[in-house]
Amino acid sequence: MGIGSAVARLASAQYLRRIGAFMRHPLMAQHGVLGYLLQQGRRTRYGQQHRLDAVHGYRDFCQALPLAHYEDLEPQIEEMRRGGRDILWPGITRWFAKSSGTTGHKSKFIPVTNDALRLCHYRGGYDTLALYIHQHPHTHFYHGKGLTLGGSHTLEKGYGKSKEGDLSAILIQNIPRWADFIRTPKRDVALLADWTKKLELIANEVVHQRVTNLSGVPSWNMVMLNYLLEVTGKPNISALWPHLEVFFHGGVSFTPYRDQYQRLIPSAGMHYMEIYNASEGFFALQDREASDELLLMLDYGVLYEFIPMSTFHTEHPTVLPLEGVKLGENYALVVSSTNGLWRYVIGDTVRFTNLSPYRIKITGRTRHFINAFGEEVIVDNADQALAWACEVTGATVTDYTASPIFMGADAKGAHEWIVEFSTPPTSLQLFRDLMDQRLKEVNSDYEAKRRNSFTLLPPTMHAVPPGSFMQWMAQRGKLGGQNKVPRLANNREYTEAILAFMQEAGIGMETV
Missing domain, CATH: 3.30.70 (Alpha-Beta Plaits)
Structure with a gap:
């Protein structure tokens, strides 16, 4: 076993112990998250307006803060984009994930704070790798590169130093420099906005590399893989990258694409692992390969609430904490998190498949x-x-x-x-x-x-x-x-x- 392998397994063991702790004590984990959010929220203008200093538990939290959609928080987010300090989260926020606006006609700009990167998005990435290593102890994915197909980011004109772009691009931009040794393509290629040019440059860079893992949205990765076959003349991706072993995917349901990927990558040793990483946060991941259920991650600085879809469109919808959910019911997901979203209805719907530990399936969108x-x-x-x-x-x-x-x-x-x-x-x-x-x-x-x-x-x-x-x-x-x-x-x-x-x-x- 090489030094890199030993370090990876040691780190994975630490992550697994932490995951096991919140799986055994889920409500305690969420109580801790609420306490941290209140502590930070009291330092913000939004928290002061809603008297978070007088909030000492979940019931007080619900009474103090209203449910919020993007339109409700948009004025505060615009202030943050202009460089405002301590608006929805302490400090100045430099990065904003630009949503494609699937729940409305205009784009949304979701704050991505340093705390959200550290406690949520990157922790989710580390936990995903830890679980994969645990399930596949003989893996060699760290003996090659990971191909991440992300979006782009641009400097937002007229908004000081704030930057906007796809979440995937923000994550690539902010990862440590040492990570560039184990990922591909180069950052300047990965962040290109011109999709056609990006495909061409990716192909030039990756066809001669040892790629062991893929990350991204199934639909766009399929376009890229078919393009690579076209330019290389290879019969399938396994012939191009014989050491490819896992695809970490999310963004859309994998169900319509599974058969196509199995044809593109016919290797018997290929694995697929789903993650639920939205612009608003990293929420869940597939912790068992034999099941398509997703483990809800409860210690990522995200407090979860759930609205039964049977009441979602009523004037006073029912809102439940984690301990109030039932199996099989369709819920709209509500989050409060370290990116400054407070009781925010993100637009996704989920169904619980297990309550010990809490596992979910993504069922769609509140407007889809x-x-x-x-x-x-x-x-x-x-x-x-x-x-x-x-x-x-x-x-x-x-x-x-x-x-x-x-x-x-x-x-x-x-x-x-x-x-x-x-x-x-x-x-x-x-x-x-x-x-x-x-x-x-x-x-x-x-x-x-x-x-x-x-x-x-x-x-x-x-x-x-x-x-x-x-x-x-x-x-x-x-x-x-x-x-x-x-x-x-x-x-x-x-x-x-x-x-x-x-x-x-x-x-x-x-x-x-």
């Missing part, structure tokens, strides 16, 4: 669903239905989006799907019917609305050629980084925009 007719279809339902149709037909899906077709004077409602296949089914109608059937099986509300086509007609499905969604994203200036194709919408904004783009670009598609 279809419920035009009471069917309450969420992203998790859609992923399951598409995965089943793919399994039966042998098809593979690259991207998709769906929305309602609203009822007319003489027409019933339906759902309209736009699906991009890398391997199309021999029969699009069979694929559509299988997906429709599986949706009925996983969602009783959808089944009730589809019964005898009384409320909902069979869905309309468009199959678009490979690369169509990427072209649409390019037209919107959303290539690469953490930008994502919106999966579901309760209106026709995305569907109409994509169909119009397909028509203007002369892109043909099959429809059933």
Whole structure:
């Protein structure tokens, strides 16, 4: 065993002991987080406005601070971007993660404080590696480089020294210099905003390197890997990088991409590990390879609260602490954290699969669903239905989006799907019917609305050629980084925009 291996295993043991402690005592861990947040929050203008000095427990905390969406904290965040001190978190915040704005039309700028980097994002990275080493004691991933496909950052004009960009770019920019010896590509390449140029330079740099691990969003990594095969002429990625052994992925559900990655990387020794690292914080990670559940990380300086989705759209939604959650219910996630977000509704939804320890699955977004007719279809339902149709037909899906077709004077409602296949089914109608059937099986509300086509007609499905969604994203200036194709919408904004783009670009598609 080399010195590097010995150091990695020693550090991993320390991280594992800490993880084990909060798994055994989850409520104690969250109580400690609340105490730390209150201590720091009292030093801020926001904390003084809400009298955090008089808060001495969770009940007081709930009474003192309102639930907040981005619009509620935007004035304070704008002050922070202009160099304001002690606004939402003590000190001056230099970095802001620019969200792609999937929950609204404009971009959001999430503060990324030094404490959030240290206690949350980087701790999550260390814990991920520690768990991987523990599960695979004979790993050699540290005998090569890790390829991180991130976004870009730019200096925000007119806002002093503050900088904005994708979270992945901020993490790359702030990692210690020694980490450059074990990662690729070079920082200047990794942070390029021009996606096409970035792919070219990445290829020039990495094709002759020993790459042992990948990190990033599945959709954009797949584009990169296919590009590498194109320029190298290799039959698959295992032929290019025979020592590649793990992909640390997050950002979108891996379900639609799993089969495609197994074809791209046919090595029997390839592993996949999911992380839940959002702009707002690092929240959970896959601690068991045999299960796709994610362990909720309880000592990262994040206090968690949960709103049952059954009450989310009411005037006074129910808000629960960790100890109040139940198995199987869909919750909107609320966080208070070291980046200065206080009781912040981040827009993600989760479902608990285990309460000892606390494990979750990400089920979608609070605004990414279809419920035009009471069917309450969420992203998790859609992923399951598409995965089943793919399994039966042998098809593979690259991207998709769906929305309602609203009822007319003489027409019933339906759902309209736009699906991009890398391997199309021999029969699009069979694929559509299988997906429709599986949706009925996983969602009783959808089944009730589809019964005898009384409320909902069979869905309309468009199959678009490979690369169509990427072209649409390019037209919107959303290539690469953490930008994502919106999966579901309760209106026709995305569907109409994509169909119009397909028509203007002369892109043909099959429809059933």
